[in-house]
Amino acid sequence: MTSGSILRALRPCIGLAIVLTVFALHPQAEGFLSVYNFKIVANQTVIVGLAAIGATFIIVSGGIDLSVGSIIALSSVVCALVLRAEYGVTLAMVSAIFAGCVCGVINGLMITMLRIAPFVATLGMLGIARGAAKWISGEQKVDVPPAALESGGLQAWMSNRPDPEWLWFSPGVWTTILLALIAAYVLRRSVFGVHVTAIGSNEKTARLCGIRIERTKIAIYSIAGACAGLAGFMLCARLTVGNPTAALGIELDVIAAVVIGGASLAGGQGGVLGSMLGALMMAFLASGCKMTGSATYVQEILIGTIIVVAVSVDVLQRRRA
Amino acid sequence: MVAVSFACIAMGTACSPSPDKTGSGSGDQATKARRIAVIPKGTTHEFWKSIHAGALAAGRELGVEILWQGPIKEDDRNAQIDVVESFLAKKVDGIVIAPLDDKALARPLREASEAGIPVVVIDSNVAWDGRKSFIATDNYKGGTLCADALATKLGGKGKVAMLRYIEGSASTEERERGFLEAMANHPGIEIASSNQRGGATTASAVSASETLLGRFGDLQGVFCPNESVTFGMLRALQDSGKAGSIVLVGFDASPKLVEGLAKREIEALAIQDPVKMGELGVRRIVDVLEGRDVPARIDTGVTLVTADSMNEPANARLLDPDLSILDK
Numbered sequence: 001m002t003s004g005s006i007l008r009a010l011r012p013c014i015g016l017a018i019v020l021t022v023f024a025l026h027p028q029a030e031g032f033l034s035v036y037n038f039k040i041v042a043n044q045t046v047i048v049g050l051a052a053i054g055a056t057f058i059i060v061s062g063g064i065d066l067s068v069g070s071i072i073a074l075s076s077v078v079c080a081l082v083l084r085a086e087y088g089v090t091l092a093m094v095s096a097i098f099a100g101c102v103c104g105v106i107n108g109l110m111i112t113m114l115r116i117a118p119f120v121a122t123l124g125m126l127g128i129a130r131g132a133a134k135w136i137s138g139e140q141k142v143d144v145p146p147a148a149l150e151s152g153g154l155q156a157w158m159s160n161r162p163d164p165e166w167l168w169f170s171p172g173v174w175t176t177i178l179l180a181l182i183a184a185y186v187l188r189r190s191v192f193g194v195h196v197t198a199i200g201s202n203e204k205t206a207r208l209c210g211i212r213i214e215r216t217k218i219a220i221y222s223i224a225g226a227c228a229g230l231a232g233f234m235l236c237a238r239l240t241v242g243n244p245t246a247a248l249g250i251e252l253d254v255i256a257a258v259v260i261g262g263a264s265l266a267g268g269q270g271g272v273l274g275s276m277l278g279a280l281m282m283a284f285l286a287s288g289c290k291m292t293g294s295a296t297y298v299q300e301i302l303i304g305t306i307i308v309v310a311v312s313v314d315v316l317q318r319r320r321a
Numbered sequence: 322m323v324a325v326s327f328a329c330i331a332m333g334t335a336c337s338p339s340p341d342k343t344g345s346g347s348g349d350q351a352t353k354a355r356r357i358a359v360i361p362k363g364t365t366h367e368f369w370k371s372i373h374a375g376a377l378a379a380g381r382e383l384g385v386e387i388l389w390q391g392p393i394k395e396d397d398r399n400a401q402i403d404v405v406e407s408f409l410a411k412k413v414d415g416i417v418i419a420p421l422d423d424k425a426l427a428r429p430l431r432e433a434s435e436a437g438i439p440v441v442v443i444d445s446n447v448a449w450d451g452r453k454s455f456i457a458t459d460n461y462k463g464g465t466l467c468a469d470a471l472a473t474k475l476g477g478k479g480k481v482a483m484l485r486y487i488e489g490s491a492s493t494e495e496r497e498r499g500f501l502e503a504m505a506n507h508p509g510i511e512i513a514s515s516n517q518r519g520g521a522t523t524a525s526a527v528s529a530s531e532t533l534l535g536r537f538g539d540l541q542g543v544f545c546p547n548e549s550v551t552f553g554m555l556r557a558l559q560d561s562g563k564a565g566s567i568v569l570v571g572f573d574a575s576p577k578l579v580e581g582l583a584k585r586e587i588e589a590l591a592i593q594d595p596v597k598m599g600e601l602g603v604r605r606i607v608d609v610l611e612g613r614d615v616p617a618r619i620d621t622g623v624t625l626v627t628a629d630s631m632n633e634p635a636n637a638r639l640l641d642p643d644l645s646i647l648d649k
Contacts, residue, residue, distance in 0.1 A: 030411055037410035044403055140488050143424050155428065160406070239398050239425040246399065286393065290407040296364055296393045 007317060008262045008269070011310065012277035015260060019281050023288035032291050039169060040160055045276075045283040046172045047072065047238075048250065050231040052257045052275040053176075053183045054104075054224030059258050060187065061220050062200035062267025063118035067107065067125035068228050069250040073243065074133040075099045075232025080142035080242025089152045096233035097226050103129050104225015108218030126251070133244035142242035149240055157237040172234045176276075179227075184272040196220060200267025256303065257282060260310045281306075355385040357606055358408040359599065360418040362444075363395035367575065368595050369419075371642045372443070375599030376417065378646055383607050388413060398425040405429040409436055415610055417602035419444035423491065439609045443602045444595075445492055453609045456601050456619040458593040460492045463623035464499020464546070467570045468507070470589045470625055471542045474568050478509030479541035484526075484533055484554060485518045486547045496546040496572060496591075513537045519550035526553025534558070540567055548573035551590070555581050574626075574640050582628055589627045592639045597621045 023032045031037055051068045058065045075096035082092040103125055110121035149155045156163060158172045167174070187193040195216050198206040207213055236242050261278035263270025282303060289299040359376045361369040373389050380387035388408070392400030401421045406429060408416060416433055420426035420442060427449040430440050434451045442452045471481060483500055486493040497515075504510055517533055519526035526545075530553045534540065543558075545551040551571030555578065558564040564586040571578060572591045581587040598621050605615045626636045 032410070034410055037407075040406040040410060044406070047399070141422070160432065235399065238402065239422070240428060241398070241422060241425045243398065243422075243425075246397070248394065248397070286403065287407050287410075290390055290404055291411050293388055293390065296391060299393055 008314075009271070009274065011313065012261045012274045012281060015306070015310070016277050016281040016284065019284050019288065023284070023291070026288070026292050028293060029288055029291040032288055036160075037287065041280070041283045041287050042173045043158060043160055043170050043238075044287070045279050046158065046170075046176050046234050047231045047247070048253050048257055048282070049176045049276055049279045050179065050234065051224075051228050051250070051254045052261075052279050053180055053272055054227030055254045055258050056183070056261070056263060056270055056272045056275045057187065057196055057220045058118070058224050059255070059263045059265060060200045060267060060270045061196045061217065062203065063111070063217070063220070064255070064265070065107065065122045065221070065224055066119065066251050067103065067122040067129055068224075068231075068254050069247040070126045070129035070133065071100050071103045071225060071228040072232040072235055072247040072250060073245065074103065074129045074136075075229040076236040076239070076246055077133045077137045077142055077232075077242040077244050079233050079236040080144050081136065083144045083148040083152070083154065083236075084142060086145070086148075089148060089154050089157075092148075092154070092236075093230070093233045096236070097229040100229020100232060101222050101226040104222040104228070105218065107225065108221035111221065112214040112217050130244070137242065137244045139244070141244070144236065144240050144242065154237050155240060158234055172237065175230070175234075179230075180272050180276050187272055192216070192219070197268055200269070202268075253279075253282065256307045259307060262314075264314060265311075355414040355607070355610060356388055356411075357385050357415045357417060357603055358388045358390065358411075358413045359602065360401065360404050360408070360416065361389075361391045362401070362419050362421050364391035365395065368573070368593075370644055370647060371595035372419070372599035372602075374642060374644045374646050375596035375601075376603045377599075378596075379600040379603035379607075381646075383603065385414075385603065385607060387603065392421070396421060398422045401426065402429050405433065409433055409438065412436075413438060415606035416440045417443060417599075417606055420447045421445075423448045439606060441602050441606045441609070441615075443598050454605045454615045454617060454619060456598055456605065456621060458492070458598075458623055459620045460495035460623075461499035462620075463572065463591045463593070464496035464501075465503035466623060466625050467496070467544050467572070467589070467591050468500045468503035470627075471544055471568060471570045472504065472507040472510055474570075474588055475510065475542055477507055480511045480513050480537070480539055481542035481544065482514040482517075482533055482537060482540055483512065483544045483546075484529060484550055485515070486550050487518060487521050490547075493546040493572075500544050500546070510542075513540060519545065519553050521549075523549050523553055523556075526550045527556050528553075530554040530557035531560070534561055534563065534567075542568040542570070545569070545571045548575055548578065551587070552577055555586060558586065579631070579640050582626070582631055585628050589625050590640075592624050592626050592636070594621045594624075594639060596642050 023029045055065055078099040079092045079096040082095045107122055107125050110116050111118050158170050162170050195211045198211055257279035258275045261274030286299055363369055376387050390404050392404055394400045398421050416438055423446055426447050430449055433440055440452050441454045443456045446455055485497055517529055519529045526549050534557055543554055545554050558567055568588045570589045571587055574590055574592055582590055608615050630636055
C-alpha cells in the first residue's frame with residue numbers, strides 16, 4: 001500500500017471518529033454513546049448500507065446508479081404484495097431481490113447494448129421503477145397482513161430487540177455486515193473484482209487486455225439491483241408497509257456514502273468497507289443532529305458540506321500524488 | 322480535512338436552535354425539567370408551526386422542556402421512525418406525535434411505551450391501542466358542516482361536485498365521507514361528481530379542477546377537503562372567471578385562501594385548531610406523567626368561517642395564529 005492509499009482508507013475512519021467525538025462531547029446529546037443508540041443507528045444504516053454495497057461496484061467501474069431509490073420502493077411493494085398473497089416471508093424476500101435484480105439487468109442492458117451513458121440509463125430506470133411501483137400497488141401503500149409480521153417473522157428482520165437476544169444486532173444488520181465482507185473480498189481479491197476496477201480505471205485498456213466489458217457491466221448492475229432489492233425487503237420489514245413513494249432521493253445518500261468512503265466518481269478506486277463506514281457516519285450524524293435538537297436543515301447542510309469536503313480532499317491528495 | 326469537518330460540525334450544532342429551556346417552578350429547581358418530544362409530520366407547513374407554537378406555550382406554562390423534531394424528509398415514514406428511535410435513545414419523558422402512517426409507526430411507538438415512555442397521538446390516528454390519548458379534529462364532523470353550509474347557501478337545491486384529495490389520506494377521506502353522508506339529507510342537491518382527485522400537489526389540483534369545471538359547465542357549488550385542493554380549485558375558478566359565482570367551500574387556511582374568503586370568492590372555510598392540538602398534546606402527556614386520567618379521544622373542533630365572520634377575534638386567531646413564540 002502506498003501512503004496515498006493508506007490515507008484514503010483512513011479517511012472514512014477519521015470522519016466517523018470526528019462525528020462520534022463531537023456528539024459524545026455535546027452536552028445536549030445525552031444517550032448518544034449508549035449501547036441502545038448504537039444498535040438503532042446500525043439498524044438505520046441497513047437500507048443505505050445494503051444499497052451502497054452494490055453502488056460501490058458500479059462507482060468503482062466508473063458508472064453511476066440513480067435508480068436505487070426507485071428500485072428499493074418497487075421491491076418493498078413487491079415484498080408486501082407477496083406477503084399479502086400469503087406466500088411467506090422467504091418467498092417475499094426472494095421476490096424482492098429478484099425484482100431488484102431484473103431492474104439491474106435492464107440497467108446493464110441499456111448501458112451495454114444501447115450504449116446509453118449510465119447516468120441517463122439509470123435516470124430512465126428511476127422513472128420506470130418508481131412508476132411500476134405505483135402501478136402494481138394501485139397507487140396506494142400496501143399493508144403487510146398482521147400474520148406475516150409476528151408469526152411470519154417479517155418484523156424480526158429489522159427489530160431493535162432481536163430474538164434470541166445474544167444476536168445483539170437485528171438480522172438485517174448482520175446480513176449487511178456479512179454481505180459487505182463478502183463483497184469487499186470479491187472486489188479486492190477476485191478476478192471479477194479486478195475486472196471491475198480495470199474497467200473503471202481505463203475501459204479501453206481493459207478491453208485490449210481481453211476483459212469482456214459488456215458481460216462484466218451487466219453483472220455489476222445486476223448485483224447492484226439485487227442489493228437494492230434486498231434493501232427494499234428490509235425497508236418493508238422496518239415499515240411493515242410496502243410504500244411506492246418510499247426511499248425518495250435515497251440514491252443521493254447512497255452515492256454520498258460511497259464517495260465519503262473513499263471511492264472516486266472517476267472510477268477505478270473505492271472499497272466496500274469504506275462505503276459502509278461512510279453510510280455509518282451519515283447515520284450517526286443524522287442521529288446526533290436529532291439528539292441535539294438541530295433543525296432538519298442543519299443536517300442537510302452538514303451532510304452536503306461533508307460530501308464536498310471528502311471529495312475535495314480526494315482531489316487534493318491526487319494532485320499531490 | 323479534520324479541521325474543516327470539525328469546524329462545520331461545531332458550527333452546525335452551535336447555530337442550531339437550542340431546545341426551549343423553560344424555567345420550572347421555583348419549588349422544584351433541584352429536579353430536572355421534564356422533557357417532552359413533539360414529533361410533527363414535517364416542519365415547513367404552517368399547520369405544523371402552529372402545533373409547535375401551541376406545544377411551546379403549554380411547555381412554558383407547565384415548566385417542561387419541549388423537544389421539537391420532524392423527519393428530515395417531509396412525509397417520509399422511515400425518517401419519522403428514525404426520529405422516534407432517537408428520542409427513545411435520549412430517554413425523553415413523553416412523546417407527542419402526529420404519525421405519518423397508521424401502521425408503520427405502530428412498532429416504534431409500542432417500543433416507546435414498553436420502555437416506559439407514554440405516547441399521546443395528535444392529528445392522525447395510529448393502529449395501536451397503547452396510546453394514552455388521541456387528540457385531533459373530528460374530520461367527519463368537519464365534512465358534514467361543509468355540506469350543510471353549501472346546501473344552505475344554494476337554498477337546498479342545485480348541482481355540486483366534490484374534488485377529493487389523494488388516496489389513503491385518512492383525515493381527508495373522513496371529511497369526504499362526512500360531506501357525502503350529510504349531503505344525502507339534502508335531497509334537492511345533486512352530486513354531479515365525487516370520484517375525481519386533486520392529487521398531492523397544488524399544480525395537480527389546479528389541472529384536476531380545470532378538468533372538472535370544464536366537464537360540468539353547470540355546477541353551482543364545489544367542496545374541496547384540504548388546503549392544496551381548495552387552492553387549486555380557487556385558482557381554476559379565478560382563471561375561468563367563475564370565482565364568486567360558483568359557491569366554493571374549502572378546508573384549512575392559508576394567506577391566499579383567506580384573501581379569497583375576504584373577496585367572497587370562497588363562501589366558507591372549515592378551520593381546524595392546530596395550536597390547540599399542540600397545546601393539549603403537551604398538557605395531556607403531563608397529566609399522564611403526573612398520574613391523572615386522560616380521555617381516550619379529544620376533539621379539538623372545526624369552525625366554519627365565512628367572509629362575514631372572519632374578523633371576529635376568535636376566528637381571526639384561527640385564520641392567522643400567533644406564532645411569535647417560535648421566534649423567542
